[in-house]
Structure formats: structure tokens, C-alpha cells
Amino acid sequence: MSGHSLSTMSQEGSVDSASDKALTSSEQRQPRRRPAQRRAEILEAAAEVFARKGFERATTKEIAAQAGVSEGTLYNYFGGKRDILLALLNQMGESASAAIARMQNGSFEEMLAQLLADQIRMVHRRPLMILLLQQAVLDDEVGRAFDQMIAGLQRETMNQFATLFASGKLRTVDPFVAEEIVGSMMMGLTIGAELAERGWHHEPLSPEVLGKSVVDVIMKGLRART
Amino acid sequence: MSGHSLSTMSQEGSVDSASDKALTSSEQRQPRRRPAQRRAEILEAAAEVFARKGFERATTKEIAAQAGVSEGTLYNYFGGKRDILLALLNQMGESASAAIARMQNGSFEEMLAQLLADQIRMVHRRPLMILLLQQAVLDDEVGRAFDQMIAGLQRETMNQFATLFASGKLRTVDPFVAEEIVGSMMMGLTIGAELAERGWHHEPLSPEVLGKSVVDVIMKGLRART
Amino acid sequence: MSGHSLSTMSQEGSVDSASDKALTSSEQRQPRRRPAQRRAEILEAAAEVFARKGFERATTKEIAAQAGVSEGTLYNYFGGKRDILLALLNQMGESASAAIARMQNGSFEEMLAQLLADQIRMVHRRPLMILLLQQAVLDDEVGRAFDQMIAGLQRETMNQFATLFASGKLRTVDPFVAEEIVGSMMMGLTIGAELAERGWHHEPLSPEVLGKSVVDVIMKGLRART
Amino acid sequence: MSGHSLSTMSQEGSVDSASDKALTSSEQRQPRRRPAQRRAEILEAAAEVFARKGFERATTKEIAAQAGVSEGTLYNYFGGKRDILLALLNQMGESASAAIARMQNGSFEEMLAQLLADQIRMVHRRPLMILLLQQAVLDDEVGRAFDQMIAGLQRETMNQFATLFASGKLRTVDPFVAEEIVGSMMMGLTIGAELAERGWHHEPLSPEVLGKSVVDVIMKGLRART
DNA sequence: AATGAATGAGACTTCATTCAT
DNA sequence: TATGAATGAAGTCTCATTCAT
Numbered sequence: 001m002s003g004h005s006l007s008t009m010s011q012e013g014s015v016d017s018a019s020d021k022a023l024t025s026s027e028q029r030q031p032r033r034r035p036a037q038r039r040a041e042i043l044e045a046a047a048e049v050f051a052r053k054g055f056e057r058a059t060t061k062e063i064a065a066q067a068g069v070s071e072g073t074l075y076n077y078f079g080g081k082r083d084i085l086l087a088l089l090n091q092m093g094e095s096a097s098a099a100i101a102r103m104q105n106g107s108f109e110e111m112l113a114q115l116l117a118d119q120i121r122m123v124h125r126r127p128l129m130i131l132l133l134q135q136a137v138l139d140d141e142v143g144r145a146f147d148q149m150i151a152g153l154q155r156e157t158m159n160q161f162a163t164l165f166a167s168g169k170l171r172t173v174d175p176f177v178a179e180e181i182v183g184s185m186m187m188g189l190t191i192g193a194e195l196a197e198r199g200w201h202h203e204p205l206s207p208e209v210l211g212k213s214v215v216d217v218i219m220k221g222l223r224a225r226t
Numbered sequence: 227m228s229g230h231s232l233s234t235m236s237q238e239g240s241v242d243s244a245s246d247k248a249l250t251s252s253e254q255r256q257p258r259r260r261p262a263q264r265r266a267e268i269l270e271a272a273a274e275v276f277a278r279k280g281f282e283r284a285t286t287k288e289i290a291a292q293a294g295v296s297e298g299t300l301y302n303y304f305g306g307k308r309d310i311l312l313a314l315l316n317q318m319g320e321s322a323s324a325a326i327a328r329m330q331n332g333s334f335e336e337m338l339a340q341l342l343a344d345q346i347r348m349v350h351r352r353p354l355m356i357l358l359l360q361q362a363v364l365d366d367e368v369g370r371a372f373d374q375m376i377a378g379l380q381r382e383t384m385n386q387f388a389t390l391f392a393s394g395k396l397r398t399v400d401p402f403v404a405e406e407i408v409g410s411m412m413m414g415l416t417i418g419a420e421l422a423e424r425g426w427h428h429e430p431l432s433p434e435v436l437g438k439s440v441v442d443v444i445m446k447g448l449r450a451r452t
Numbered sequence: 453m454s455g456h457s458l459s460t461m462s463q464e465g466s467v468d469s470a471s472d473k474a475l476t477s478s479e480q481r482q483p484r485r486r487p488a489q490r491r492a493e494i495l496e497a498a499a500e501v502f503a504r505k506g507f508e509r510a511t512t513k514e515i516a517a518q519a520g521v522s523e524g525t526l527y528n529y530f531g532g533k534r535d536i537l538l539a540l541l542n543q544m545g546e547s548a549s550a551a552i553a554r555m556q557n558g559s560f561e562e563m564l565a566q567l568l569a570d571q572i573r574m575v576h577r578r579p580l581m582i583l584l585l586q587q588a589v590l591d592d593e594v595g596r597a598f599d600q601m602i603a604g605l606q607r608e609t610m611n612q613f614a615t616l617f618a619s620g621k622l623r624t625v626d627p628f629v630a631e632e633i634v635g636s637m638m639m640g641l642t643i644g645a646e647l648a649e650r651g652w653h654h655e656p657l658s659p660e661v662l663g664k665s666v667v668d669v670i671m672k673g674l675r676a677r678t
Numbered sequence: 679m680s681g682h683s684l685s686t687m688s689q690e691g692s693v694d695s696a697s698d699k700a701l702t703s704s705e706q707r708q709p710r711r712r713p714a715q716r717r718a719e720i721l722e723a724a725a726e727v728f729a730r731k732g733f734e735r736a737t738t739k740e741i742a743a744q745a746g747v748s749e750g751t752l753y754n755y756f757g758g759k760r761d762i763l764l765a766l767l768n769q770m771g772e773s774a775s776a777a778i779a780r781m782q783n784g785s786f787e788e789m790l791a792q793l794l795a796d797q798i799r800m801v802h803r804r805p806l807m808i809l810l811l812q813q814a815v816l817d818d819e820v821g822r823a824f825d826q827m828i829a830g831l832q833r834e835t836m837n838q839f840a841t842l843f844a845s846g847k848l849r850t851v852d853p854f855v856a857e858e859i860v861g862s863m864m865m866g867l868t869i870g871a872e873l874a875e876r877g878w879h880h881e882p883l884s885p886e887v888l889g890k891s892v893v894d895v896i897m898k899g900l901r902a903r904t
Numbered sequence: 905a906a907t908g909a910a911t912g913a914g915a916c917t918t919c920a921t922t923c924a925t
Numbered sequence: 926t927a928t929g930a931a932t933g934a935a936g937t938c939t940c941a942t943t944c945a946t
Contacts, residue, residue, distance in 0.1 A: 029910060029944080038909085054364045056282035060937060070911050075938065133417065134360045137424055138280045147427075177439045180418065181411070184440075188414025191359065192406065198363055201373075213403045214410075221447025261926095286920060296928045298922080307920065481923080481931060490930085506816045508734030512916060522932050527917065585869065586812045589876055590732045599879075629891045632870065633863070636892075640866025643811065644858065650815055653825075665855045666862075673899025713905090738941060748907045750943080759941065 039077050042067045043091060046084045051127045055085060055135055085135060086145055092126070093149035100152050108160045109215050115153065116186060116211035120193040124207075127194045157182060178222055185218060265303045268293045269317060272310045277353045281311060281361055311361060312371055318352070319375035326378050334386045335441050341379065342412060342437035346419040350433075353420045383408060404448055411444060491529050494519045495543060498536045503579045507537060507587055537587060538597055544578070545601035552604050560612045561667050567605065568638060568663035572645040576659075579646045609634060630674055637670060717755050720745045721769060724762045729805045733763060733813055763813060764823055770804070771827035778830050786838050787893050793831065794864060794889035798871040802885075805872045835860060856900055863896060 045067035049058045060081055064071040078084045099118050103111060123129055136146035161175055161182075189210065195201070271293035275284045286307055290297040304310045325344055329337060349355055362372035387401055387408075415436065421427070497519035501510045512533055516523040530536045551570050555563060575581055588598035613627055613634075641662065647653070723745035727736040738759055742749045756762045777796055781789060801807055814824035839853055839860075867888065873879070 035909080054282075054360060056280070057364065059935085061935095071937090072911055072913095072939080073909075075940095076909065080938070081936095130356070130359045130363055133356045134280060137356055137421070137426075138283070143426075174439070177436065178443075180415070180436065181440055181443055184414030184418050185407070185411055186414065187417050188410030188412065189406075191413050191417065192410050195363070200363075200369075210403065210406065213400070214407055217404075217407055217444070217447035219447070221443035221445070285918085290929095297920090298928055299926080301921070302926065487930080506734075506812060508732070509816065511914085513914095523916090524918080524933060525931055527919095528930065533916070582808070582811045582815055585808045586732060589808055589873070589878075590735070595878075626891070629888065630895075632867075632888065633892055633895055636866030636870050637859070637863055638866065639869050640862030640864065641858075643865050643869065644862050647815070652815075652821075662855065662858065665852070666859055669856075669859055669896070669899035671899070673895035673897070737939085742908095749941090750907050751905080753942070754905065 035077070038069070038073075039087075042069070042074060042077055043084065043088050047088055047126045047128060050085070050088070050131055055081075055131055082139070082142075086142060088128070089132065089142065089145040089149060092122070092128075093145065096122075096149055097152050100156055108164060109219055111160065112157070112182065112219075113208075113211040113215045115157075116189060116214065117207040119186060119190045120207035120210070123190055123193045124197055127197045129190050129194050154183070181222075182218065185214060189214065261303070264295070264299075265313075268295065268300060268303055268310065269314050273314055273352050273354060276311070276314075276357055281307075281357055308365070308368075312368060314354075315358065315368065315371045315375060318348070318354075319371065322348075322375055323378050326382055334390060335445055337386065338383075338408065338445075339434075339437040339441045341383075342415060342440060343433040345412060345416045346433035346436070349416055349419045350423055353423045355416050355420050380409070407448075408444065411440060415440065487529070490521070490525075491539075494521070494526060494529055494536065495540050499540055499578045499580060502537070502540075502583055507533075507583055534591070534594075537594060540580070541584065541594065541597045541601060544574070544580075545597065548574075548601055549604050552608055560616060561671050563612065564609070564634065564671075565660075565663040565667045567609075568641060568666065569659040571638060571642045572659035572662070575642055575645045576649055579649045581642050581646050606635070633674075634670065637666060641666065713755075716747070716751075717765075720747065720752060720755055720762065721766050725766055725804050725806060728763070728766075728809055733759075733809055760817070760820075764820060766806075767810065767820065767823040767827060770800070770806075771823065774800075774827055775830050778834055786842060787897055789838065790835075790860065790897075791886075791889040791893045793835075794867060794892065795885040797864060797868045798885035798888070801868055801871045802875055805875045807868050807872050832861070859900070860896065863892060867892065 042063070046058070046063045049063045049066055052058075053062070058081070060071055060074055063081075063084070064074055067074075074084070078087060100115075103114055105111075106114075132142070132146055136143040158179060161178055165175055193207075268289070272284070272289045275289045275292055278284075279288070284307075286297050286300055289307075289310070290300055293300075300310070304313060326341075329340060332340075358368070358372055362369040384405060387404055391401055419433075494515070498510070498515045501515045501518050504510075505514070510533070512523055512526055515533075515536070516526055519526075526536070530539060552567075555566055557563075558566075584594070584598055588595040610631060613630055617627055645659075720741070724736070724741045727741045727744055730736075731740070736759075738749050738752055741759075741762070742752055745752075752762070756765060778793075781792060784792075810820070810824055814821040836857060839856055843853055871885075
């Protein structure tokens with residue numbers, strides 16, 4: 001995969017199970033709360049606002065309101081708006097790593113299909129891929145964090161490709177081209193999923209069906225004999 | 227193609243053949259100049275600044291400086307910053323349409339490869355795909371313009387797929403899935419090309435080679451018999 | 453003089469003659485104006501607000517209001533609040549230099565008396581010495597500018613002392629101590645003048661009388677034979 | 679002395695003899711401690727932070743950290759940041775009074791020299807004179823406290839001057855001018871000492887040497903016959 | 905008595921847009 | 926038509942102070 005590929009950052013799981021988040025704004029003052037939980041709430045709120053408004057147009061005021069805290073409180077947990085984005089990115093990176101680690105069993109095809117499905121689920125939960133791409137490209141530090149987030153995935157697929165090549169099961173395709181194809185496909189489908197999630201034209205295809213079909217076509221194409 | 231696909235918006239041709247494009251800001255007073263040319267210069271400058279700073283962070287001041295005009299002058303040609311982006315998008319849409327119209331000859335494979343190569347060239351010239359995606363998603367009017375830009379391409383590929391299906395040359399794959407695959411691949415490769423253009427990790431692959439290889443793999447995969 | 457001495461920064465003269473400054477706030481929009489004049493008006497307003505509120509408590513809003521412009525306009529002329537202070541300091545430094553250059557004639561006593569009187573007049577016009585001391589001590593860049601402002605004066609008095617010593621007209625006092633005495637006296641009187649200007653206890657003494665008396669005492673003290 | 683003169687606020691003595699003063703912030707939980715001591719620690723910490731950052735830029739957070747307590751605790755001992763400054767000022771005033779009371783023996787010259795040396799030592803320990811001047815000028819209540827701090831000194835020197843005049847030992851100089859000279863000299867030297875303490879240019883002169891020389895020159899100057 | 909999370913007013917600054925020249 | 930000074934709304938961030946624990 002070639003740098004722009006993407007990861008399997010899925011279920012954060014642990015963090016935002018708190019369903020009592022929505023204590024919107026009526027209390028005088030937020031009661032004390034476990035800092036880790038408050039932090040997670042802010043991240044969740046930020047994800048929501050970022051997805052809706054983009055990074056620049058998302059205001060700290062709105063993030064705070066969404067999180068049900070005052071604006072100043074944000075700065076007790078994060079250095080600033082940009083830091084919130086970075087924290088979000090790291091959080092996503094960690095769950096991506098966890099998801100990859102959790103996988104490692106079936107065939108290459110199955111693995112790819114699963115990665116793809118994870119991507120699509122992730123984007124369903126947090127349609128932030130386009131925003132992250134944009135910020136990664138504009139802000140070096142975000143870029144680095146974004147890179148790191150996808151590094152594991154990239155390493156994994158590359159390893160698998162190496163094995164397949166060694167076993168002669170792929171026809172003569174430049175392995176970098178193969179990598180590029182798979183990576184681009186993932187990126188493209190992820191973007192597509194985000195657009196679908198946002199109501200762009202078509203029904204979102206089921207992650208499982210789509211993942212399986214796409215991988216099937218790609219792998220058939222890579223294996224085909226001339 | 228499924229809504230998020232992308233187009234062949236390539237050579238604007240008309241606009242920047244002018245070799246005096248790089249008149250960044252030195253002239254004392256803009257000599258007489260055809261308004262259309264002035265407009266094109268502003269668009270060119272805006273594309274450059276948008277690519278470098280993103281939409282929100284690009285300031286009208288910087289665009290004006292890059293175009294070698296004063297800030298006020300921008301408003302003699304465009305309604306505002308957002309209008310400049312829309313104009314840019316329309317300009318790109320028009321050249322995409324022109325490119326598609328110019329094409330229509332070879333096989334489906336050749337056509338796809340050419341579309342892909344066009345995309346990559348376009349992104350090389352104006353690495354704005356990520357920005358446009360982001361703005362399209364955030365701003366309805368940009369979204370509509372973006373959609374329109376890719377509509378022609380989408381229609382065209384869909385037609386071709388229909389023909390292929392009718393001729394029984396594709397194996398049993400849901401045509402929407404096929405469309406999704408091709409569209410996603412294009413989107414993914416375009417994003418990849420923009421990232422490469424911005425120095426992201428790998429050498430940019432040659433548009434021609436990449437286009438051909440990718441299309442070959444995809445079509446083989448779509449044709450393969452079970 | 454020993455580093456903390458101070459200068460003869462007096463009449464800016466040219467700049468703020470504009471008596472039409474007080475076009476307080478009724479117009480829709482400030483008409484165009486010669487930038488240099490607008491700049492000087494802002495400096496004048498800032499001096500006034502700084503003197504009244506101190507640096508930190510002076511708000512850009514109040515400076516703008518005092519100058520009769522909008523807040524944003526400040527930033528067309530200066531990089532920020534701190535830059536306004538630096539500009540003020542430089543302006544004062546320049547008039548101090550000019551005042552010193554204009555002087556160079558009479559005896560050492562006359563010169564000192566004149567420097568002192570200048571100081572007191574300066575502080576009468578802009579009671580900013582205490583503020584400048586504080587900021588010079590807290591902010592390196594202000595410190596440097598402050599230093600530079602007094603460098604000329606320091607050099608001048610040191611030269612004069614050297615001459616007096618060479619001619620044996622001063623009794624055996626460490627020249628650095630002499631310098632310290634004169635410098636401290638100037639600083640102390642300047643502070644005293646600022647306090648008086650601010651209504652601190654006593655009537656402000658006339659610059660001329662005070663300058664003459666003080667210098668007389670000091671020089672008598674320095675010349676006295678054991 | 680003329681209002682702006684300054685005092686001999688020297689060794690607080692009682693307060694910080696405690697050698698555990700430097701308990702910056704390491705203890706886990708403040709063990710039992712006499713409230714008066716805790717108060718003194720906070721004042722000490724505040725002095726340090728005020729000297730380093732100025733009054734406005736000193737944050738309660740930093741003062742608390744420096745004192746090794748939590749922010750909230752500050753408010754158990756003081757009404758607020760401003761109150762801490764006032765308490766500090768009063769503390770300094772008290773030790774100044776004590777120092778004056780302790781003195782009263784030698785000649786006028788000796789007394790002046792000692793006052794001066796005290797000043798310089800005080801500023802060495804707490805370089806806050808400039809800050810206090812600034813705040814005294816901006817805040818009426820601080821101004822009053824500052825005034826009170828120097829009132830004793832002022833009274834004392836004025837008395838001495840009256841005696842000297844009565845004895846005909848001073849030549850015909852307006853007693854107010856004499857007072858102004860001595861007061862200004864003290865203020866000037868104190869400022870100079872603070873600047874030196876802060877690394878401003880020259881080596882700090884020894885308090886004793888400087889005090890003696892300065893007083894010698896001044897008194898000679900005041901005594902000189904025409 | 906001590907803590908430190910929460911608050912929110914208000915500071916500085918940016919920038920798209922307007923409009924007198 | 927071109928200019929760029931002026932505007933002011935809105936954004937990010939700071940920090941003294943409060944108060945539940």
C-alpha cells in the first residue's frame with residue numbers, strides 16, 4: 001500500500017459507551033466526572049462537529065456545547081482545537097491497530113475483505129476520512145499522525161503480498177502496482193462510503209457484500225493468467 | 227459509477243497558455259488586459275493558493291497578491307471567495323466534459339485507462355481533489371457543482387458497462403458493484419496521485435503505466451469466469 | 453550612566469500636531485487618511501491608554517476607540533499590541549536622539565540640566581516611564597528597544613565625564629560611581645516626575661528649576677575636595 | 679521625600695527563615711502546617727512569580743504551583759490575586775518600618791547610607807520595585823499601601839533635614855529640593871539595583887560601597903558653599 | 905482545610921467584504 | 926476599473942474565581 005492507503009480504525013468500544021452524554025445544557029455546572037470520561041466525551045463531540053462542519057468551520061463553542069461543557073473546559077483537556085483533532089486521530093489509530101491485531105487468521109482475501117468492511121464501518125461511525133485527508137495534507141503534524149495511523153495496515157498488506165508473490169500465485173504485476181491498486185481501492189471505497197453516509201446519491205452498500213465482491217474482483221484480476 | 231466518482235477534468239487549455247502567467251505581483255499597475263484573461267489569472271492564482279492553504283485558510287489577500295491584483299479587484303470579477311471556488315470547479319468541469327467528448331473511440335479498456343491518466347494529470351496540475359471533496363461535502367452548492375462535474379463521466383462509463391453486460395462479456399457481477407469498483411478505483415488513485423504530488427511517501431507513478439495496469443487488472447477481474 | 457539611565461526623549465513635534473484627532477466615533481466609516489498620520493494617531497491613542505491602564509490592562513478595543521478607528525484597523529498598521537508598544541518606544545527613542553543631537557553646546561552642567569528638563573517634559577507628555585521599565589524587564593524585545601533608546605544619552609554623558617576626569621576637575625570618585633550617580637538621579641527624577649504627573653502628592657516642580665538645582669548640587673558634590 | 683521616594687523595606691526576617699521554603703511542588707499532600715507559615719509560603723511564591731512574570735501575567739496557577747499548594751487553597755488565605763499583592767506590600771512595609779526603627783543612631787550620612795544599602799538588599803531579595811511602582815500607579819488601593827510603606831522613611835528623612843537646616847549646616851537650598859534630590863537618588867538607585875539584579879548591563883555595585891559614595895557626594899553637594 | 909475541574913467573561917487577532925478615492 | 930484602508934463579526938484561547946468533593 002502506498003502511503004495514502006487507509007486503515008481499519010473501527011470500534012473505539014470502551015470509550016463512549018456512556019449513554020448519559022446528552023446532559024445537554026441545563027445544569028448550572030457540570031458535576032465532577034472521571035477525567036478520562038470527560039475527555040472521551042469531548043472527543044466524541046468534536047468528531048460529531050468536525051464531521052458536520054469541517055475542521056475550520058467547527059467552532060470551539062459548538063464543540064463545547066455538543067459536549068455539554070463550557071468552552072474553557074475544552075482547554076483543561078486539550079491544548080486547542082488542533083490538539084483535539086490530533087487526539088481524535090490518535091484514538092482512531094489505536095483502534096485501527098487493535099483491529100488489525102485482532103484479525104490475523106483467514107486467507108488474504110478474507111483479510112482484505114475484513115479490512116474493507118472495518119473501514120466502512122469506521123466511516124459510518126465517524127465520517128471524517130475526507131477531513132483527515134485535507135488536514136493531513138495541510139498540517140504536517142496531522143500528516144504525521146495520519147501516516148502513523150495507516151502504517152500498520154500498510155505493513156500488513158505488504159507482507160501478505162510478499163507471501164503471495166513468493167508462492168507464485170500472482171501473475172506478473174509489479175508488486176508496487178498491486179499495492180497501489182489495493183490501497184487505492186480501499187481509499188476510494190472509504191471515500192465512497194463517507195459520501196454515501198452523507199447522503200450522496202446512492203444507498204450505502206452493505207460493508208460485507210461490498211467488501212467481498214470487490215476483493216473477489218481484484219484478486220481474480222491479480223491472479224488471472226495472460 | 228456511484229456519485230463520488232470523478233472526472234476527467236484535464237487541460238483547461240485556453241486559460242493559462244499565456245506564458246506571462248507567473249506575474250505574481252510585480253507590475254506597478256495592471257496594464258490594459260482583457261477581462262477574461264484577468265479572470266483566468268485570478269482563478270489560476272486561487273487554485274494555487276487553495277492547493278497550498280486549503281479553502282478556509284486561503285485568504286483573499288493572498289489570492290489577490292498571487293494574481294497580481296488588489297483585493298478589491300477580486301470582487302469585480304467574482305462575488306466572493308466561495309464564488310471563486312465555484313468558478314474554478316465549473317472551469318474544471320468544462321474541461322472534463324471537453325476531454326470526455328474528445329475521447330470516444332477505442333475499447334472500454336482504453337477509454338478507462340485514458341480517463342484515469344487524465345485524472346492523474348489533472349491532479350498534477352491542480353492538486354485540489356481533496357479540497358473539493360471536503361467543500362463538496364460541507365457546502366451544498368459546491369456539492370452540486372462537484373456532482374455536475376462528474377456526472378458526464380459517470381453517465382459514460384455506465385453506458386459502456388451496459389453494453390458490456392449486454393454482450394455477456396462480464397461475468398455475473400452486480401453492475402452497481404462493478405460501477406462502484408471502477409469509480410472507487412478512480413477516486414482512490416486520484417487521491418493517491420494528489421498525495422504523491424504533495425510529496426507523500428512514494429514516487430508518483432507514471433499516469434500511463436499506472437492507468438494501463440490498473441485497468442488491466444480490474445477488467446481481468448471483472449471478466450474472470452468462476 | 454549605568455544601563456538604567458534614561459534619555460531625553462522629548463518633542464515628537466511633527467507627528468501629532470493633528471488636532472483633528474478627536475473625531476471620536478460618530479462617522480460611519482473613517483475616511484481615507486494619509487497612512488503616516490493614521491499611524492501616528494494610533495500611537496498617540498495607545499500612549500494615552502497605556503498611561504492610563506498599563507500595558508496588560510490596556511485593551512485593543514480601547515486603543516482603537518481612543519484613536520477613533522475600528523479594532524481591525526489597528527492591525528493594518530501594527531502587528532499587535534506589543535508591536536504598538538515597540539513602535540512607541542522607537543518613536544520616543546528617535547526624538548530622544550534628535551534632542552541629544554540638537555544640544556551639544558554649553559558646559560556639562562548646562563547639558564545635564566537640559567537633559568533632565570527634557571526628561572521631565574517627556575514624562576509630562578507621556579507618563580510611560582514606569583510602564584516601559586516594567587515591560588523592558590519582562591519582555592526581551594522591549595528591553596532591547598529600551599536599551600537602545602538610552603544608549604545615546606549614556607554614551608554622551610560618559611564622554612563628558614571622561615573629559616572632566618582628564619582635566620582633573622573631578623575629585624577622586626570612581627567614574628562608574630559618578631556615572632551611576634548621575635544616571636540614577638535622572639532615573640529617580642523621571643520616576644518622580646511621572647508620579648507627580650499622576651497626582652502623586654506634591655506639585656510637580658518646574659523642570660527648569662529642578663534641573664538646575666539638582667545638577668548644581670550633584671556637580672558641587674562631585675567636585676568637592678576632600 | 680517627595681511621595682515617590684522609597685523605603686528601606688529589608689529583611690522580612692521572620693518569614694522565610696524556614697529552610698524548607700523551597701518545597702516547590704513535590705509533596706503529595708501538604709502535611710499539617712501552621713496556617714501562618716502556609717500564608718508566608720504563598721507570599722514568597724507570589725513574590726517570585728510576580729518578579730518573573732509581572733503582575734498581570736503571573737497566574738494564580740503558577741503561584742499555587744510554586745507554593746506547592748492547589749489553586750483553590752490560595753483563596754483560603756487571600757481574597758484573590760490582588761490581595762496577595764497587597765499582603766506582600768504590607769509585609770514589605772512592616773519590615774521597612776522595623777528596619778527604620780532599628781536604625782536611629784549615627785550621623786545623617788550614616789543613616790542615609792544605611793537606608794540605601796537596605797533598599798538595595800531588599801531589591802536583591804525581591805526585585806519588585808518596578809512592578810510595585812506600576813501597580814501603585816494603576817490601582818488606588820495598591821497606591822495607598824505603597825505610600826504607607828514609604829511614609830515612615832519619608833518622615834524620618836524630613837526630620838533629619840529639618841535639623842540640619844536649623845543648624846545651618848546646609849547651604850541655601852530649598853528643603854523640598856533637597857528632599858527631592860535625596861528621594862530621587864534613592865529611587866533611582868533602587869531601580870538601578872533591580873535592573874542590575876535582572877542582569878541589566880553592569881555588575882551590581884556593592885550596596886555598602888555605593889551607598890557610602892553616593893551619600894558622600896550628595897551631602898558634599900548639599901553642603902558646599904557658593 | 906485542601907483540591908482542581910468547571911466556568912465564562914473578555915482578551916487579542918483574523919479576514920471577507922465594502923466603498924471612497 | 927482598480928485600489929487598499931476600513932470595518933466588525935466571529936474565532937481561539939486565557940485565567941481569576943467558584944464550589945462540589
